[in-house]
Amino acid sequence: MHIDSILSEQEIAAIEKEVAKLPMPKAACIEALKIVQQHRGWVSDDSLQLIAQHLQMSTAELDSVATFYNLIFRKPVGRHVILLCDSISCYVMGYEKIYEGLQRQLQIGFGETSPDGRFTLLPNACLGTCDHAPALMIDQDTYPDLKPEQLEAILNTYP
Amino acid sequence: MEKPLTQYINPNRPALHLKEYERVGGYSALRKALTMAPKDITNMVQEADLKGRGGAGFNTGMKWSFVPMDPDIGTKYLIANADEMEPGTFKDRLLMEGNPHQLIEGMIIAAYAIQANVSFIFLRWAYKKAARLLEQAIAEAYDAGYLGRPMGSTGYQLHLHLHTGVGRYICGEETALLNALEGKRATPRLKPPFPQISGLFGRPTIVNNVETLCNVPHIVNNGPDWFKALSNSGDAGTKLYGVSGRVKTPGIWELPLGTPMDQLLEDHAGGMQDGYRFRGALPGGASTDFLVTEHLKINLDYKSVASAGSRLGTGTMVVLDDRTCPVGFVHNLEHFFAQESCGWCSPCREGLPWTEKILRSIEDGRGTIQDLEILEQHTIQLGPGRTFCALAPGAMEPLQSALKYFREDFESHISQKKCPWR
Ligand SMILES: Cc1cc2nc3c(=O)[nH]c(=O)nc-3n(C[C@H](O)[C@H](O)[C@H](O)COP(=O)(O)O)c2cc1C
Ligand code: SF4
Numbered sequence: 106m107h108i109d110s111i112l113s114e115q116e117i118a119a120i121e122k123e124v125a126k127l128p129m130p131k132a133a134c135i136e137a138l139k140i141v142q143q144h145r146g147w148v149s150d151d152s153l154q155l156i157a158q159h160l161q162m163s164t165a166e167l168d169s170v171a172t173f174y175n176l177i178f179r180k181p182v183g184r185h186v187i188l189l190c191d192s193i194s195c196y197v198m199g200y201e202k203i204y205e206g207l208q209r210q211l212q213i214g215f216g217e218t219s220p221d222g223r224f225t226l227l228p229n230a231c232l233g234t235c236d237h238a239p240a241l242m243i244d245q246d247t248y249p250d251l252k253p254e255q256l257e258a259i260l261n262t263y264p
Numbered sequence: 265m266e267k268p269l270t271q272y273i274n275p276n277r278p279a280l281h282l283k284e285y286e287r288v289g290g291y292s293a294l295r296k297a298l299t300m301a302p303k304d305i306t307n308m309v310q311e312a313d314l315k316g317r318g319g320a321g322f323n324t325g326m327k328w329s330f331v332p333m334d335p336d337i338g339t340k341y342l343i344a345n346a347d348e349m350e351p352g353t354f355k356d357r358l359l360m361e362g363n364p365h366q367l368i369e370g371m372i373i374a375a376y377a378i379q380a381n382v383s384f385i386f387l388r389w390a391y392k393k394a395a396r397l398l399e400q401a402i403a404e405a406y407d408a409g410y411l412g413r414p415m416g417s418t419g420y421q422l423h424l425h426l427h428t429g430v431g432r433y434i435c436g437e438e439t440a441l442l443n444a445l446e447g448k449r450a451t452p453r454l455k456p457p458f459p460q461i462s463g464l465f466g467r468p469t470i471v472n473n474v475e476t477l478c479n480v481p482h483i484v485n486n487g488p489d490w491f492k493a494l495s496n497s498g499d500a501g502t503k504l505y506g507v508s509g510r511v512k513t514p515g516i517w518e519l520p521l522g523t524p525m526d527q528l529l530e531d532h533a534g535g536m537q538d539g540y541r542f543r544g545a546l547p548g549g550a551s552t553d554f555l556v557t558e559h560l561k562i563n564l565d566y567k568s569v570a571s572a573g574s575r576l577g578t579g580t581m582v583v584l585d586d587r588t589c590p591v592g593f594v595h596n597l598e599h600f601f602a603q604e605s606c607g608w609c610s611p612c613r614e615g616l617p618w619t620e621k622i623l624r625s626i627e628d629g630r631g632t633i634q635d636l637e638i639l640e641q642h643t644i645q646l647g648p649g650r651t652f653c654a655l656a657p658g659a660m661e662p663l664q665s666a667l668k669y670f671r672e673d674f675e676s677h678i679s680q681k682k683c684p685w686r
Contacts, residue, residue, distance in 0.1 A: 126425050127447075128465050134447040135430060173449040173606075176389050176431035188390075192351035193550055194508040196596040197588050230433055230600055231351040231550075232390045235508035235580070236515045245392045 112155050116144055120159065131162040134170055138177050147178040175229075182225040183218045185263045188242040192231035198238035206253035210260060223263065266494055268482040269475070269502060270518040273362030279397055282404040285365040291410060293481035297373045298416050300484075303333065305377040309480065312488035313500040317355075318345055318436075318473030319548065319577050320654075321499075321566045324480075330460035331378040331468045340380040341469040343445070344371055344477055346387040346394070347429060347436035350549035351600055352582035355504040356474035358516055360387075360394035363478075364401035368424065370477035372410060373484055375422045378470055383424045386441050389431055398426055433604035437653050438471040440606065451608040452653040475504055497522025497565035503576075505564065507533035509583030510540040516580070522565035525555065528581070541586040544669060548577020550597050551658025553665035554584070573665065589685035590670040591677055594663055595623035601659035612656035615646045619663065626674060629682035636674055639667060 112120070123136035137156045142148050148156075148171055157167040171177045178186075189207065191200055204215075207226060211219050218225045234240035237249030248259055272280055272288055285291070297305055310325025331340065344367060348356045360367060367385070375383050387395055402424055405411045414421045432450055434440045439453035442464050463469025479501060483491050492500040499521045505528050506516040512534030519528070529535065529542070536542050544554040547564065553574035555562070562568050569576045584593055602616035619642050622635050643664040646656040667674065676684055 126423075132445075132447040132465075135444065136427070136447075139428075139430060170447065170449055174430040174432055176429075191596075192600055193546075193582050193593065193596050194352050196593070197509045197582070197585070229390070230349055230431075230604065231353070233348055233354040233357045233388070235352050235354045235582070236506065238508060238514075242390060247390070247392070 110151070110155075112141070112159060113144065116140055117159070120156075124160075130160045131166075134160050134162065134167055135174070135177075138167075138171055138174075142178060146184075147181050153179075175227075181218070183222050185224050185244050187224055187226045188229035188232070189215075189226065190230070190232040190234065190238070190240050191228040194231070194235035195239040200239040202253050203239050203241065203251050203256070206256045210256055224260070265520065267502060267518040268486075268494070269359065269366070269478050269504065270362065272366075273358065275362070279362055279364060279401075282365060282401070282408055285363070289485070290365055290481075291369055293484040294369050294372055294376075294410065295416075297376055297484050298418050298420065302377045302379055303329075305373065305484065308488060309377070309483055312483045312491040314476065314479050314483060314491070315499060315501075315566060316473055317475035317479075317503070317579070319350070319551075319575075321576065324472060324476055327460065327472075328374070328378050328470060330458065331470060332461065333379065335379075337468065339382060339465075339467045340378060341464045341467055342371060342375040342378060342380040342383040343438075343441065343464065343469060343471045344383070344385045344474055345436060345438065345441060345471050346385050346391070346474045347433075347441065348391070348474070349388055349433040349436055349604075350551065350578055350580075351597070352508055352546060353506070353549045353578045353580040354508075355506055355516055355578060355580055357391055357394060358504065359474055359478050360391065361397060364394070364397045365405070366478050366481065367398075367474055368401055368405050368410070370480040371424065372405075372422055373480050374470065374472065374477055376418075376420055378468070379420075380468075380470070381422055383422055384445060384464075385424070385426050386435070386445060387426060387428045388435075389429050391428075395426065395428055402426060432606070433600075434606040434653075434655060437655065440653070441471060442469065449606075451606045454652075495521040495565070497563050498567055499565040503564070503579045505532070506580035507583065508580070509545075510537045510585040510587070511535065511583055512537055522563040522568065524561060524563050525581075526560040528564065529560070529583070533583075536583075536585065539587075542583065543586050543588075543590070544584045546577075546582045546584075546662055547574050548579050548581070550582070550600065551655075551661055552577040553661045554669055556669050575661070587685070589627070589683055590666055590673045591623060591627050592683065592685065594666045595620065595627050597662050598623055598659060601655065605655060606653075609652040609656075611646050612651045612659075615642050616656065616659060618642065619646075619659075626677050627683050629677065629680070631674075631678045633675075633678055635678070636667065636671075639663065643667070 123133040157164040314324040315321040440450040444450040602620040
């Protein structure tokens, strides 16, 4: 059976918990996208259709929501997602050097995934770490006060 | 100097859990509030002149007073705006990571004042630690009966849900936030009707910034006169001021509202790093006009900053130094705004990318003097009243003031056909 052909029990349970807080099922659609993305890494066309059916909304409407938000991934991403802050405080404090370092280490630019599928590199608006700029996030972790020479050791902790 | 908001926040210690928070007087303001009539709390907050800390500075009690109080009105909502995506802003993060129960207590009191029975915290995706701590604190508050059960003799009860966003700066605009919470694209809504009358799911709704709500328990406990006396200016209370950029000790401090700008930069941020000179600063995040050397003596309160041609905004300052190109600086800001435009109205959707491209070409040495005129026109065409929401006018603030204060730097890019900083 195709892995995407049904929502798993865990996915449904988590979605239903969110639906219960809201006056109508489709209001939970962003939560549902997040939940499915958490389980599957990204939101494929098939996943999108399953969520839409479950929440009784059209796939097109759900896609219009999904594509509005930059942290819902409608394309496959690597095992780890790097979000590099490119906003003003990090600009002043030299995020461009960090970006050069990441490009050198990973041989990819913004919007790309390394050929081994390990990392996707994305620019991100201000991470709210401005007093410790430049900063980036990998998955759940924030790295403040970054220097290019720290990158290799940091990346090595993500298999 | 009293620091009500941050007195129990110590970055070297974990945030207070419920019992510790109660031991230092936490939830006593809620108990007091429940003995008061809801409208008396609203009046008290209005009299304290607690101005909204999310950027616009509107009197919080007055905003609450617009909520219909007819007992048969049905569901009402209170929302804490914890989206904090304004570049250069990192103050609500400190409050949520440092003392989550203070926010929860402020929310329960605010919700009681407007008689809302359901509340949400709209938290940005990147604040993972805040999410974890808030979840724990919410669970503790449910267990202790502050949430989810009728409280005392009032029979009043509140539910509180944490919603974490999935990106986009525009979600912080309060009506866009409502759409995001309803599971829609986060485009702003036409006002009126204002959310106080027709907000989340068409119900009366109050949206307040995290810092605003954190002030509420202290006002209820100590009264409006005490709150006004905290300040150095006509605006009441303390403010979380932040500084980032090439200063010696970037950070965030709770200070009396109206603290002078030079005092913030010198005494707290430690002055400029060696080898760097101050050229200007955005006083309250990316969408505020530059202040420059001639303004260093002004007091950072709403009125004084406005008289100097800018806005206090979020109170978190981004410093421009002499080794950073002002054109590159403004290009970075406009890149952000162009990317974050929700695309709903044409001046913003078309004008911001155009602005960004012109700035890019000037920065790359391909600019002409006419480009400066086109930029000036944009600052008018995208100004207040011409777009659907305040994102585009906000984007024009740093640009219009940069064209005024750093004009010769724009011109030298054009005459030298390159960026003098590169
Ligand atoms: C583009 C845009 C983004 C905003 N982002 C935020 C935000 O992240 N946090 C916030 O509290 N207010 C933000 N605001 C202001 C809100 O619309 C609203 O005025 C505020 O939440 C009201 O709370 P207050 O009265 O307590 O300040 C933003 C406004 C605009 C136009
Ligand atoms: S001003 Fe910009 S962000 Fe605001 S509604 Fe118009 S397009 Fe959207």
